Amino acid sequence: MARKEGGSRPMKSTDIETFEQGNDPVPYHPIQNPGLEEHVERYSDAEPAVANRVARQIIAMLALSMLCSILFVVVYFGVPKDLIVEFGPFHSNAQSVLLGLTGGLAVSLIGFSTIHWAKQLMNDTEVIDHRDPIASSDEDHEEMAGAWQAGVEDSGIGRRKVIGGMLAGAAGLVAIPAVVSLADMGPHPGKGTRAATIEKTIWAEGVKLVNDITWKPIKASEMEIGQMINAEPENLEPLAHEDHVEFHRARAKAAIIIVRMNPDSIKVPESRKDWQVNGILAYSKICTHVGCPISLWEQKSHHLLCPCHQSTFDLGDSGVVVFGPAARSLPQLPITVDTEGYLVARSDFTVPVGPSYFERDSRDDYKKGDN
Structure with missing residues (x-):
């Protein structure tokens, strides 16, 4: 059966070379494949001094993130909950404003630093990714493991261990504000x-x-x-x-x-x-x-x-x-x-009122047959 002009078919491995050269031997796209654009070397790749400056910027952002996480805890316990700050004709609770600023900056700086890292220091080589079947074979698993290892190497984490350590530290500390905030749910339900x-x-x-x-x-x-x-x-x-x-x-x-x-x-x-x-x-x-x-x-x-x-x-x-x-x-x-x-x-209730909870000792409750 003849295939219609402009129809589609799956890409085969024999087409990869022509694809990379910008040629499309079979018209399965509406327009001819333009191929990959010419690679332009990044400034940070061409100049080691620039790459080092970018690394310092990333480290600084992660350090600030860690500082903001610590400040969040300081504000939570140190700033009075009834303190009000004025913004011209507006006013707001000081603790809420400072918690929002420190917590937001702690998370945002991690995001900014990782984006800066990816754009300026990680591998900048263009690649072609082909669609694979949904079910993965053992070979695909091995290939994925190799790709993961290649990604780790491309990230430069092995050569820039300070950035990796700072990222781990910032990600760990940014969880502290979330944990501390749980205290607002009420007092710890201990026995006393x-x-x-x-x-x-x-x-x-x-x-x-x-x-x-x-x-x-x-x-x-x-x-x-x-x-x-x-x-x-x-x-x-x-x-x-x-x-x-x-x-x-x-x-x-x-x-x-x-x-x-x-x-x-x-x-x-x-x-x-x-x-x-x-x-x-x-x-x-x-x-x-x-x-x-x-x-x-x-x-x-x-x-x-x-x-x-x-x-x-x-x-x-x-x-x-x-x-x-x-x-x-x-x-x-x-x-x-x-x-x-x-x-x-005559007195207060002799047993707790309201819903039962697993810690409560209910031996003093009245039960059927106690008459």
Whole structure:
């Protein structure tokens, strides 16, 4: 079958010589192959003094990159987070600006130095690269290994070991700012930190239970059987005016629900006889699965359903899990009444609230069968 003019075919090894000479014996390109352009020697190749000057420039950039990485850490720990700098009509946080400058320069200088190295010092010989099959043969692997070795030799790394060492040092130090920045994710979750933060709320003995919307104290005598109230500790409200961040942290952990059930229809273990007031019980509002807020209350079954993943807790049986992925009971807040009949906490929660985590010892959680 005759091949159409202007069609295409794979390049064969016999075509390489004619390709390099600018001849195209078979018209498989729209235009004749112009061949390789005449090689022009670089100034840095012709003048050793220029090459040495370029090498010094590369070393200087890598040294500056290393210095910027160190300065990033100094700025992170040494510059106050509330320091503000002025830029004419504009202003910004000084630490953020300096971290951006030092971190950005540390990475950018590595990039600039490697580009300068490749353009001025690495091998500048033009080569022809042919397309190969997707699957590689053993011969191709050997050829690739040889090409890699040739590339290493062309880079001049063997003759310019100072550049290689500086590049390795800069690349290693530039990782330090990224590692240091991880500290902003929060305190290290050691046992002591957990005990003082996520395992503790602002509930304490004598703190009143108040409505989470009106902040009004809740009187035990005013609650009806079957009623559920979303509540917070009375000492949370002042934080809303003093420390906005701390307010939301405390609120997320201290949120509770209060329910009243017929005392004859619930199971109260002996160890929790004084945790409730005539069928009124208080539980954490935060699901022990992944921390979703819960408020879907079924009066007849005494079940509380989490809307996220359908974990279901029996509030009539000390908050045990009856369905879903939650792994532990809903923490119960011990409550009583004060001299005026208002509901108050007897103490903080006896176990951590919120999602479970692998380090937490859950031996003190209430389990089915403890009645």
